[in-house]
Amino acid sequence: MPSFPSRRRVLAVGAGAALGAGAFGASALPASASPAASGRSSRREETRSLDELYRAALAEGGKLVVYAGGDTPTQQDGTKAAFKDRFPEIDLTLIVDYSKYHDVRVDNQFATDTLVPDVVQFQTLQDFDRWKQQGRLLHYKPAGFSKVYDKFKDPQGAWVATGAIAFSFLYSTAALGSDVELTPRDLVDPKWKGRIASSYPHDDDAVLYLYTLYAQKYGWEWVAKLAAQDVQFARGSNSPGDAVFGGRKPIGIGTAGSATGSSPVKFVIDAPHPFMAWGQRTAILEQARNSTAAKLFLNWQLSKEHQQGSFNGWSVRTDVTPPAGLKQIWEYPNAHVDGFPRFMADRAEVERWKQTFALYFGEVKGDPTPGWLGLHPGA
Numbered sequence: 001m002p003s004f005p006s007r008r009r010v011l012a013v014g015a016g017a018a019l020g021a022g023a024f025g026a027s028a029l030p031a032s033a034s035p036a037a038s039g040r041s042s043r044r045e046e047t048r049s050l051d052e053l054y055r056a057a058l059a060e061g062g063k064l065v066v067y068a069g070g071d072t073p074t075q076q077d078g079t080k081a082a083f084k085d086r087f088p089e090i091d092l093t094l095i096v097d098y099s100k101y102h103d104v105r106v107d108n109q110f111a112t113d114t115l116v117p118d119v120v121q122f123q124t125l126q127d128f129d130r131w132k133q134q135g136r137l138l139h140y141k142p143a144g145f146s147k148v149y150d151k152f153k154d155p156q157g158a159w160v161a162t163g164a165i166a167f168s169f170l171y172s173t174a175a176l177g178s179d180v181e182l183t184p185r186d187l188v189d190p191k192w193k194g195r196i197a198s199s200y201p202h203d204d205d206a207v208l209y210l211y212t213l214y215a216q217k218y219g220w221e222w223v224a225k226l227a228a229q230d231v232q233f234a235r236g237s238n239s240p241g242d243a244v245f246g247g248r249k250p251i252g253i254g255t256a257g258s259a260t261g262s263s264p265v266k267f268v269i270d271a272p273h274p275f276m277a278w279g280q281r282t283a284i285l286e287q288a289r290n291s292t293a294a295k296l297f298l299n300w301q302l303s304k305e306h307q308q309g310s311f312n313g314w315s316v317r318t319d320v321t322p323p324a325g326l327k328q329i330w331e332y333p334n335a336h337v338d339g340f341p342r343f344m345a346d347r348a349e350v351e352r353w354k355q356t357f358a359l360y361f362g363e364v365k366g367d368p369t370p371g372w373l374g375l376h377p378g379a
Contacts, residue, residue, distance in 0.1 A: 069099035161279025236369035
């Protein structure tokens with residue numbers, strides 16, 4: 001779909017830990033909010049068309065600010081271009097950063113009464129439950145909400161997943177040969193030493209979960225052998241895919257990909273070996289200054305036309321059929337769709353896994369790939 005780049009430049013979403021509300025002493029509830037529900041919540045799905053919402057958004061002022069999780073400043077340019085093509089008079093500002101920086105940035109903006117975004121679209125799934133309890137999220141159900149997979153939405157409409165993303169490993173069949181069939185277990189074979197790129201598992205929580213599944217499946221001996229493989233680690237979960245598609249490494253671990261169509265690169269989702277997937281959560285903030293434009297954005301993202309354009313073939317909607325050869329993402333037991341939200345909710349366990357992998361692979365090095373954006377990007 002337009003919110004994700006092409007198959008050759010796969011989406012990779014930053015992730016990380018959100019600090020608790022008390023850490024800032026400022027994630028207290030806004031004066032107008034209560035933990036139970038937003039005062040402006042609606043139990044019904046949106047009935048206005050996109051064109052009607054567009055006109056209403058223009059009457060509101062025609063501006064919209066979205067904070068989106070991602071790895072490079074240009075990673076959401078396709079989303080912005082598609083939205084602007086459909087709604088040319090909306091002044092859309094779309095800021096990409098690691099979700100683990102965006103979420104605490106939003107918390108600090110709450111603390112200092114300097115909120116910038118209207119919409120947040122992050123991989124840090126635990127934040128949405130916390131913000132819902134704090135009354136920070138507008139309860140709203142876009143058109144098509146009832147068609148979204150049940151576990152990809154909040155029943156009251158506080159948030160809804162607008163994209164289905166999967167992380168695994170991939171390899172170049174052009175470089176290794178079309179007859180090669182690799183599994184994660186094979187990656188520790190000494191013949192692949194020096195030929196693997198990976199994003200740091202202790203820098204991105206989705207990659208961390210993938211590596212956790214590998215450790216649980218294959219054991220710590222496998223992790224130790226991988227650590228001896230001279231893996232090229234880098235920040236940004238776009239980096240392994242870039243290395244493989246760019247011909248610099250034949251194998252990449254911890255990146256997004258597509259299992260659709262013919263390609264010189266295979267994105268591995270074969271049973272019984274693990275990969276991981278999740279629904280990227282999106283929400284309108286209760287204090288959004290451009291709430292109608294925000295509603296337009298959510299309705300557009302959930303529209304069947306948009307969902308059918310997903311780069312990896314997977315939709316969050318139950319009524320969008322994947323391409324031939326694929327099942328719905330939640331129908332893959334080895335994708336652990338239910339496991340990732342539970343994993344993200346246990347921040348102490350996440351931290352233990354991070355520090356353990358740091359012992360095996362070394363400390364994270366390098367500047368953040370979206371750059372340093374400060375406290376109020378998009379203001």
